Amino acid sequence: MSDRIAHAQLRDKVMSAQEAVQFVNHGDKVGMSGFTGAGYPKALPGAIAEKATQAHGKGQDYSIDLFTGASTAPECDGVLAEADALRYRMPYQSDPQMRNKINSGAMKFQDIHLSHSGMMVEQGFFGDLDVAIVEAVRITEDGHIVPSSSVGNSVEFVNAAKKIIIEVNSWQSEELEGMHDIWLVPPLPNRIPVPITKAGDRIGSPYIEIDPSKVVAIVETDAPDRNAPFKAPDEVSEQIAGHFLDFLESEVTAGRLTYDGYVMQSGVGNVPNAVMAGLMESKFENIQAYTEVIQDGMVDLIDAGKMTVASATSFSLSPEYAEKMNNEASRYRDSIILRPQSISNHPEVIRRVGLIATNGMIEADIYGNANSTHINGSRLMNALGGSGDFTRNAYISSFISPSEAKGGAISAIVPFVSHVDHTEHDAMVFVTEYGVADLRGLAPRDRVAKMISIAHPSYRPLLEEYVEQAAKSRFQQTPHDLRHAFDFHLRSLETGTMKVEG
């Protein structure tokens, strides 16, 4: 047995995942650790999927409601979806199997702001939580949990759950201990200010306190996180990143930003990778990240002395960087902080630190509404994640995207977004490879030309045609031609491209 279980009585609870799954019953509400492929349980999900498959084989009902921090991995969301083991899932997913099950109607998914999700469990909006299943680096002498490569909603889950199952994963480095900063706002009616004024402030403890009497099982694992290989930025991503960096420079020129005042929030992907590479060569110094996930580029910026601190709730590293972090975690303990997602994404702190939010999107419309989640209004891609938390409360909120997708069949700029995740009141700046549309201070009609200027040239005539028709509206605050508002999407559904054929 691993010496990572330092609490004597809890060592008696060690068992296999196949034994532990007895505590996860049909109809249960289950909260799991896990965020962006880091720190999710590695063994129980497979055991639950197997239990579901066996039950279904006997004609019995078996499904659970699953809550996590954010996305997990094929061996968690993937196997559970494939086994039809889930009735309901929140708040985020990015798994291909699960996406298919959701879009086919086989399971229900609720897309919830990441900063709200744990709070809603705490507040009892879902009723009682039956089981919490959380991955740990180790269990302390007092029976507390040292989380692994993410914190997510684990604190809310172990607080709310009747039963706790802990997976102690020896793949995760023990050196991570001390990197976490566990602190939650006390529940209503006793909430107090979050005592963070700078991204790097530590306010809590390095472990999650639990009631050991709630622990029903401990499972030992030795399995890696889902760490996706780093993709080198392509030319379009480099162009978008270049425009974004120019925008930062122009904010310095305008006196609204200083070279040592950039607080970064960044989604994951090629463009953020290119932005971080560009920051290495830039005049920006003492960069801070107050964000959801620690990415390779942030580790590079820290190593180069360009970034002083990165606060997040999870790692999202390439296998190469994950191995480096596992080997050298102690070296990063002063510059990397992992917090509960209710704190990493807390509106209060986001507004206070004055960050510049930068997130991807599926599409935006000519008035600056953004869709992060649904293709053609109905088909879920992933979910909005923390994009709303950050966009709504950022000092400056920006969206970055190539101007087209699917080889030109999809335009990122459309007349009317087919789903709204971020309203015209919240999104400020949009960036594609064609430049920057800065919508701050502009009435809706004055945003149109800016948005069309960053559309792909092949879509600009179609957008201008729409605007011309919409301009005939009797009402000019936000002119629309509702009969043709979704023509781009309807063409896409019918012909496979938003372009007009022939």
Place this chain on the structure above:
Amino acid sequence: MSDRIAHAQLRDKVMSAQEAVQFVNHGDKVGMSGFTGAGYPKALPGAIAEKATQAHGKGQDYSIDLFTGASTAPECDGVLAEADALRYRMPYQSDPQMRNKINSGAMKFQDIHLSHSGMMVEQGFFGDLDVAIVEAVRITEDGHIVPSSSVGNSVEFVNAAKKIIIEVNSWQSEELEGMHDIWLVPPLPNRIPVPITKAGDRIGSPYIEIDPSKVVAIVETDAPDRNAPFKAPDEVSEQIAGHFLDFLESEVTAGRLTYDGYVMQSGVGNVPNAVMAGLMESKFENIQAYTEVIQDGMVDLIDAGKMTVASATSFSLSPEYAEKMNNEASRYRDSIILRPQSISNHPEVIRRVGLIATNGMIEADIYGNANSTHINGSRLMNALGGSGDFTRNAYISSFISPSEAKGGAISAIVPFVSHVDHTEHDAMVFVTEYGVADLRGLAPRDRVAKMISIAHPSYRPLLEEYVEQAAKSRFQQTPHDLRHAFDFHLRSLETGTMKVEG
């Protein structure tokens, strides 16, 4: 000269509005006090409108950009719009003249979250502010301003403006002094937590500190606020209020609310009036309001000992209650607090106090997206005001509305809202005279039946027909039939009713 100007040198700046208007030039960015028809300047707006009319008569350009707290009155927004004196306006308006000018395209309007609007001025998103024009009860010995019946964005405006014009209105009671609590979050990068944990906490000073050297003019006035007569709730409002109060009771039963734990935020109108009347007879005690505006019903609740404190940024009283407040303000100084709108609407404090937000709407769709601002997607009604600030950060966010409007020609529940101000991720509970749709914890498809159940019966078959068609979508997360998503609105535009004729 009024003895309300206690600062000796500033007494030299007293002049008429016609003289003071020399300081308001074409192209200026002007910030005015004023929120919901309370505390706006009474004299300068007319003088500016007159100056614009004269200039236009001579073929000269004259227009300004106008920022306020929220809505003002016919003698402010109304005359300025009628004189075509405005190029751009933010963040809110509710004036019929101005609405016409906006919808005709004669002026530009940007609809901004009230909690963001002053901050965006402070952050320099609009460039420099030329003039601040603020109404005061009096000017102190040190040259500071005691605001009148609202605070709004006045602090941000006098801080940012190059010139300040003060209107000292002797209609406003001097007894208001001591009711205000003036405190702003320090500007970036020095933001700190807002030290409010309970609605009734006072954290600031009773006056607005200004630099007297920036004051270019003081104008004396004696004119009432725009106080709209109280409308007694009609039968439908009573029914909606009844359902809302039942919902509060059911939250108590579910253990998610206590009879002395209700923190209220409430929009203005017939239904809120009916809710407040209902609360008088309810088991709820020690009610607190953390809201935008103090309404008649809150004064009644305070008088009855049912409400301990009401925190807001403005009064919005009937003429009868405004007179009472003017005569007896000192009696309410412990139970009513007027704050800057950046604090009354601050996401941080809203989340912390755990309030239940209750706002009106134009329409909501079957998946729980809400439109607060645009009729048929293009026509601006008022603006979203603080509804986003409160909805996004409330403990429970609710929307209340009669199920139909315009004698049945408009349904409040539609297949796809024609403008999104509050996304499906934020709105939780919808209430009409047909009941409560509680969407918490529900995936989109599970919300549909709940939303249709609160639609007017005459629209339910049309909604069900849409749902049936939409269910044929290949993608089932949020099934839509985009070809018919706006049929309700298109019928309304073409035939004057959302109903199918014949």
